[in-house]
Amino acid sequence: xxxxxxxxxxxxxxxxxxxxxxxxxxxxxVAFAAARARNDLDDRTAPMAGLVAAFVFATQMLNFPVLSGxxxxxxGGALASILVGPWVxxxxxxxxxxxxxLVFSDGGLxxxxxxxxxMALIGTAAGFLVATALKRFAASKPGLIAVAFVAxxxxxxxxxxxxxxxxxxxxxxxxxxxxxxxxxxxxxLIGIGEGVITALTVGAVAATRxxxxxxxxxxxxxxxxxxxxxx
Amino acid sequence: MSAGHSHPLHRPGDTPVHxxxxxxxxxxxxxxxxxxxxxxxxxxxxxxxxxxxxxAIWVVARIPPGWLAKRALIEAPFVVLTFVLPFIAGGPxxxxxxxxxxxxxxxxxxxxxxxxxxxxLTSLTLAATTSPGELIVGLQRLRVPTMVVxxxxxxxxxxxxxxxxxxxxxxxxxxxxHDPRFLWQAGATARGVGTLFIRSYERGExxxxxxxxxxxxxxxxxxxxxxxxxxxxSGLALPGLAAVVLGVALWP
Numbered sequence: 001x002x003x004x005x006x007x008x009x010x011x012x013x014x015x016x017x018x019x020x021x022x023x024x025x026x027x028x029x030v031a032f033a034a035a036r037a038r039n040d041l042d043d044r045t046a047p048m049a050g051l052v053a054a055f056v057f058a059t060q061m062l063n064f065p066v067l068s069g070x071x072x073x074x075x076g077g078a079l080a081s082i083l084v085g086p087w088v089x090x091x092x093x094x095x096x097x098x099x100x101x102l103v104f105s106d107g108g109l110x111x112x113x114x115x116x117x118x119m120a121l122i123g124t125a126a127g128f129l130v131a132t133a134l135k136r137f138a139a140s141k142p143g144l145i146a147v148a149f150v151a152x153x154x155x156x157x158x159x160x161x162x163x164x165x166x167x168x169x170x171x172x173x174x175x176x177x178x179x180x181x182x183x184x185x186x187x188x189l190i191g192i193g194e195g196v197i198t199a200l201t202v203g204a205v206a207a208t209r210x211x212x213x214x215x216x217x218x219x220x221x222x223x224x225x226x227x228x229x230x231x
Numbered sequence: 232m233s234a235g236h237s238h239p240l241h242r243p244g245d246t247p248v249h250x251x252x253x254x255x256x257x258x259x260x261x262x263x264x265x266x267x268x269x270x271x272x273x274x275x276x277x278x279x280x281x282x283x284x285x286x287a288i289w290v291v292a293r294i295p296p297g298w299l300a301k302r303a304l305i306e307a308p309f310v311v312l313t314f315v316l317p318f319i320a321g322g323p324x325x326x327x328x329x330x331x332x333x334x335x336x337x338x339x340x341x342x343x344x345x346x347x348x349x350x351x352l353t354s355l356t357l358a359a360t361t362s363p364g365e366l367i368v369g370l371q372r373l374r375v376p377t378m379v380v381x382x383x384x385x386x387x388x389x390x391x392x393x394x395x396x397x398x399x400x401x402x403x404x405x406x407x408x409h410d411p412r413f414l415w416q417a418g419a420t421a422r423g424v425g426t427l428f429i430r431s432y433e434r435g436e437x438x439x440x441x442x443x444x445x446x447x448x449x450x451x452x453x454x455x456x457x458x459x460x461x462x463x464x465s466g467l468a469l470p471g472l473a474a475v476v477l478g479v480a481l482w483p
Contacts, residue, residue, distance in 0.1 A: 012346025016269040034378055043447075044439045046378060050385025051393070051435030055428055057386065058393040074424075083428060095383050098370075102257065103363045103387070104240060105302065105354040108347065109264040172339050197421045204425025212432055 008100065008107030008115050009163065016110070018170025023113030029121040030094045036087035045088075052084050053092040060096070075119050075190075078127030078155035079198045082148055083205060085214040086128040093120035118162035127155030131215050138215060144206055145199040147215075152198035156191030160184055240302065240358040247465070248292035248360045252458035253369025255466030260357040262470035266477045267349045272342035274480040281349050284472050285356060292360050299359075303351050363387050372457065385438070393431055400427065 014022075041048050056076040076096075080089030094116045100106040107115050131151040137143040164180045171179070206213050243249075248256075263281075270277045289296065361369070367387065371380045400423045409419050439447075458466075 010343070010347035011264055011268050011350025012343045016265060019265070019268060030379070031376070034376060038378070043443075044436075046381040047385055047439040047442055048432070048435040049382045051389055051431045051438065053382060053386040054389040054393040055431035057390055058397045058427065058431075059424055061394060061397070091379075091382070095379060095386060099363075099383055099387065101354065102366050102370075103358055105351055105358050108350040109261050109354050110268050110350065172342075174335060175339060193417075197417060197424065200418055200421030201424040201428065204422040205428055208425075209429050209432075212429065 008097070008119075009111040011108030011110050013108075013111065014114060014166050014170035018166055019110040019113060021113075021169075022117050022166060026094070026113040026116035026121070030091065030116065033087045033090040033094070033121075037085075037091045040085050040088055048084075049088055049092055049095075052080065052088060053095050056080055056092050057096045057099070074194055074197055075123060075156060075159065077119055077123035077159065078131070078148070078152035078194070079201060081124045081128040081155075082131050082151060082198070082202050082215045083213060086124055089128070090120050090124045093124060114163070114166045118159045118166075122162040123155045123159030126158035127151040130154045135215060141203060141206065144213075144216070145203045148202040149195040149199035151195075153188075153191040153195040156187050156194045157184065160187035240355065241362050242294060242298070242359045243362070244293060244360070246292045246360070248288060248356075251360075251466045252372070252462050253361050253365040254372040255369075255458050255462050256357055256361055257366070257369045257373065259466045259470050260353050262467070263473045264350050264353050266470060266473035267353070268346055270346075270477055270480050272338055272345075277476050277480040278345045278349065280476045281473060282352075284469055284476075285349070285352055288356055288469060292356070294356065294359050299352060299355055302355055303348060389431075389434070389438075392434075393427065396430060397423070397427055 037049060038045050056079075059074045059076055059079070075093075077089065077093050080092055083089075084092070097107065097112065097116050097120060101109055101112045101115070128151070131138075131147055134147045134150065138147045160183050163183055164176075167179055168176055202213065202215075206216065210216055267278075267281055270281075286296075289299065357366075364384075364387070367380060367384050370383065371377070404419055404423065411417055411420060
């Protein structure tokens, strides 16, 4: 029996006030990301973001083994932000979460704001900031793979800290310590899995279509012509 | 490409619940979930009444309880958490079946369990009676920005295509002897994900060109009809009744 451990928050974990606050945070964040995404993609925004969102959704269906008998699935925030940039990435992950809540009943309706804040906004932002900060190491292939791993690990752990923040505001204060240890501990494990898959995926894309990797934009040296050396 | 998608949660039908406009049902489901979450956890009777109200909807919409129960298992990870809380919490203890557990932990676990279950039953009811396409139109009628609606439409339209592509790649890996048991064996899977991204992105470029050549200017046409007052009234009957239950539960 395989248990999936990566999860969306359900209803009832945080109180109504906190749910409403984070729905507000999510609406503002998604609106901002949507405006900036348009700058990245102009009139290609809708079809490209639509297909990238479908890709993120499909990768979330893909379970990977973390330990024997325990599997996790990708959250995809760091992966999306490294491949298509933080704005399109945050927008796509948000839309995936909305559709999962409405169409697939995955994640509570009242917790949707908090889920978007954690996984689409905080997680993607953290992953991308780490990746950008380490960008100078990303020039070589092993460097890029290492950067993607760290970014995805940080993305997952910081997203779980978002949950801890929400639980501190609107959960039960008595359990904050225990919940923090459990949630962050589990997400470090998930983050390692997320990191390995993200790193290998980014490496595979960079090997065939480096022009598609957002993080690598502007870092590739232009092709240079060399005199053929006499044999 | 425009063929209907078979979909694990939607139950096509022609009941009054199915016929309600999607925007009404979305608002009703969110309002009901908010009422459930706002209810104090020790007002046990209120949660029973919410279940009765939802059951009434299931009778009208002809959704069998077994179908719902099977799909409600999606929140199973949280149920595990609720069974851990009574043991990790401190404070006064009570004996349940001869085991000493924290009273406070038990109540908190109950809170998450009952609200999470009622919440997932509410959203399952929404998903069962409304097709994905209708849900997107509902979002549009609720003034969600056009670009977000368009992205969601395209995502749903191509989800099956991309997911089928992922399934074919998985099948190809398995038929070549791939059997990952541990994380360090995930290399082939990850390269598959990378290929899936490139294929999705390139498909996006093709879809964009196809859309432009058919006159795409940046927004989808809106063919939906606005909901009439009577639809809103009947649709909001459930959250209205839930709000009454909540009001009584909050009464000092």
